[in-house]
Amino acid sequence: MSVVRRFLRTPEAIAGTIILAALFAMALSASLFFPGDPQAIAGPALLPPFQDWSLPLGTDRLGRDVLAELFHGARTSLAVGLAAAAAALVIGAIVGTLAGFAGGLVDEILMRTTDAFQTVPGFLLALAFVSVVGPSLSVVVMAIALGAWTGPARVARAEVLSIRERDYVAGARVIGMHPLEIAFREVLPNALPPVLALSSVIVAAAILTEAALSFLGLGDPNRVTWGGMIAEGRTVLRTAPFLSIIPGVTLVLTVLGVYLAGEGVVETTAVRRSLS
Amino acid sequence: MTRPLILLRRRLVGSIFVLLIVIIGSFLLLEAAPGDAVDAYIVSTGGDAGMIELLRHRWGLDQSELTRLANYLWALLHLDLGHSVTFSRPIREIILERLPTTLILMGSATALSFGLGSALGIYAGARPGSFRDRFLSIGSLALYAVPGFWLGLVLIVIFAVDLRWLPIGGIESLASDKTGLARTADIATHLVLPVSALGFIYLALYLRMMRAGMAEAWRQDFVLAARSRGLSRRRIVLAHVARNALLPLVTMLGLQSAQMLGGSVVIESVFAVPGLGRLAQEAVAGRDTPLLLGIILTSAVLVIVINLVVDLAYAFLDPRVGASEAGA
Numbered sequence: 001m002s003v004v005r006r007f008l009r010t011p012e013a014i015a016g017t018i019i020l021a022a023l024f025a026m027a028l029s030a031s032l033f034f035p036g037d038p039q040a041i042a043g044p045a046l047l048p049p050f051q052d053w054s055l056p057l058g059t060d061r062l063g064r065d066v067l068a069e070l071f072h073g074a075r076t077s078l079a080v081g082l083a084a085a086a087a088a089l090v091i092g093a094i095v096g097t098l099a100g101f102a103g104g105l106v107d108e109i110l111m112r113t114t115d116a117f118q119t120v121p122g123f124l125l126a127l128a129f130v131s132v133v134g135p136s137l138s139v140v141v142m143a144i145a146l147g148a149w150t151g152p153a154r155v156a157r158a159e160v161l162s163i164r165e166r167d168y169v170a171g172a173r174v175i176g177m178h179p180l181e182i183a184f185r186e187v188l189p190n191a192l193p194p195v196l197a198l199s200s201v202i203v204a205a206a207i208l209t210e211a212a213l214s215f216l217g218l219g220d221p222n223r224v225t226w227g228g229m230i231a232e233g234r235t236v237l238r239t240a241p242f243l244s245i246i247p248g249v250t251l252v253l254t255v256l257g258v259y260l261a262g263e264g265v266v267e268t269t270a271v272r273r274s275l276s
Numbered sequence: 277m278t279r280p281l282i283l284l285r286r287r288l289v290g291s292i293f294v295l296l297i298v299i300i301g302s303f304l305l306l307e308a309a310p311g312d313a314v315d316a317y318i319v320s321t322g323g324d325a326g327m328i329e330l331l332r333h334r335w336g337l338d339q340s341e342l343t344r345l346a347n348y349l350w351a352l353l354h355l356d357l358g359h360s361v362t363f364s365r366p367i368r369e370i371i372l373e374r375l376p377t378t379l380i381l382m383g384s385a386t387a388l389s390f391g392l393g394s395a396l397g398i399y400a401g402a403r404p405g406s407f408r409d410r411f412l413s414i415g416s417l418a419l420y421a422v423p424g425f426w427l428g429l430v431l432i433v434i435f436a437v438d439l440r441w442l443p444i445g446g447i448e449s450l451a452s453d454k455t456g457l458a459r460t461a462d463i464a465t466h467l468v469l470p471v472s473a474l475g476f477i478y479l480a481l482y483l484r485m486m487r488a489g490m491a492e493a494w495r496q497d498f499v500l501a502a503r504s505r506g507l508s509r510r511r512i513v514l515a516h517v518a519r520n521a522l523l524p525l526v527t528m529l530g531l532q533s534a535q536m537l538g539g540s541v542v543i544e545s546v547f548a549v550p551g552l553g554r555l556a557q558e559a560v561a562g563r564d565t566p567l568l569l570g571i572i573l574t575s576a577v578l579v580i581v582i583n584l585v586v587d588l589a590y591a592f593l594d595p596r597v598g599a600s601e602a603g604a
Contacts (some may be wrong), residue, residue: 006301019592075599092455105554112290112293112294113297115290115293115294115297116294116295116297116298116301118531118578119294119295119298119534119576119579119580120298120301120572120575120576120579121534121535121537121538121572121575122534122535122538123535123538123539123541123542124537124538124541124568124571124572124575126571127541127556127557127560127568128302128305128565128568128569129305131559131563131565131568132308132309132565133308147538150477154343162400165517193360204421208423211425211426212423212424212425212466212541213425215423215425215542215561216542216545216557217561218560220408227423230425230426232565234429234546237432238437239436241433243438244426244429244433244519245429245430245433247430248423248426248430251423251426252418252421252423252426253421255421255422256417256418256421256424257415259420260417261422263417274352
């Protein structure tokens with residue numbers, strides 16, 4: 001309880017929590033408030049916002065309800081952002097642990113591979129992956145994770161390198177535990193905190209990458225995405241700029257919320273560490 | 277041997293391995309893509325089944341995967357990136373044509389983000405905890421949350437559609453027959469918006485790094501020493517605190533290059549700038565996988581070269597770098 005209270009003491013954390021709570025509420029209630037297909041035609045085309053209270057944010061070029069699309073888009077953004085970040089953290093933690101714990105040739109090969117993935121622009125890699133495999137939600141998640149796991153891998157490796165010299169690891173060796181069991185049951189859990197500290201940055205980057213991919217038309221075509229909405233609005237940018245601006249604002253708020261909450265967590269844990 | 281040269285040699289050896297892994301990775305992606313180079317060639321030139329058979333044999337595509345990988349490597353060694361379906365031209369030609377535009381865009385955006393970012397970072401870090409520090413910290417966080425392509429669209433709405441100050445896209449005015457200085461000025465006005473959209477996002481990064489580095493440096497003993505010698509505050513901020521916080525930013529310059537190349541894909545698409553990024557989008561639209569992989573390999577080489585240059589610059593700036601390797 002006191003950790004939560006300490007977390008909510010920083011203004012950044014409060015702002016971040018409010019934004020994220022609102023977004024999750026949007027994502028979870030999307031089907032409740034806007035049942036049915038958000039891509040269905042709901043009214044006249046290009047209705048400006050705040051004109052008709054049944055369509056508060058107006059309609060797009062095809063007469064679709066912008067608010068409904070916004071709610072359903074929140075779902076895609078959050079789902080892809082969280083799933084891609086989780087995948088990146090898991091891949092990174094496994095690769096980093098193997099490299100750091102095994103050392104030698106395994107370490108060399110894994111770290112050169114990490115270098116290679118860092119050399120290729122992550123967005124280009126995601127672009128190539130999606131265009132070869134074909135756009136669907138899971139492919140987009142994989143594509144984003146492919147460019148995001150290198151950071152966690154490096155951090156995990158550095159942490160494992162220091163942990164593997166500890167006494168309890170030597171103890172585990174003495175009682176005859178299998179090296180892989182030591183690596184993943186004894187070392188990895190203790191190496192996790194600094195890796196998890198990267199979460200907010202990775203989630204934020206994943207949400208931005210997803211938006212950019214769907215902006216270029218490489219998102220899942222069966223789902224509403226904010227990036228796709230911005231791309232749609234772009235075709236009528238001169239006459240109806242609000243269609244591009246509204247989903248962009250929610251995108252900025254989402255990413256900002258993730259950053260702020262992340263900063264709050266870092267500050268809270270930093271305080272806790274200095275106290276203990 | 278001098279210190280930077282030893283560093284250069286070590287980095288070069290490492291880079292070759294990295295490049296090899298990138299090449300194998302892109303070969304695997306190429307294999308996974310539907311259709312092969314012959315299909316692509318036939319689509320653009322036409323031909324019958326016998327021709328397809330003959331070409332598959334001549335290009336070695338009917339051989340085992342390992343042989344094909346060897347052939348791919350051999351071709352790359354001769355800087356042959358293959359043939360593009362969408363453009364019906366050799367891929368190397370197209371890439372070399374588009375590369376300078378992207379380099380200009382990236383170079384200007386890097387200069388903007390590094391210059392303005394570190395200047396604002398010094399301004400914020402000169403008084404950690406002050407109002408301007410908090411304002412700039414929150415502001416840069418918000419800026420960092422902005423997707424580049426959306427910022428580009430907003431800039432277009434404001435400066436090209438409403439105010440009509442700047443052109444909406446492209447790299448120069450069509451059929452203007454401008455030459456020399458007039459043409460340079462024309463290109464520069466076309467680049468203002470894309471460079472701002474790309475540069476402003478990364479500005480936040482340099483600002484935050486500079487600010488954090490300075491906050492750290494204020495606590496160091498040499499600052500206390502400088503104070504006790506009675507140096508002016510301005511001198512302490514610039515010559516002692518900021519100077520020490522600047523070095524990590526130089527490393528960031530190299531690490532950021534890959535990110536910025538990725539970012540330029542969307543920015544070039546938004547502003548219709550005919551560079552490497554827009555080419556990548558055209559390759560995706562035309563389902564031209566060999567072209568896309570050619571762009572990826574070129575970017576990888578570019579990133580490696582940029583990082584080598586940054587490392588060398590770092591070695592010159594900081595005498596500690598590579599000293600242990602030179603001594604050994």
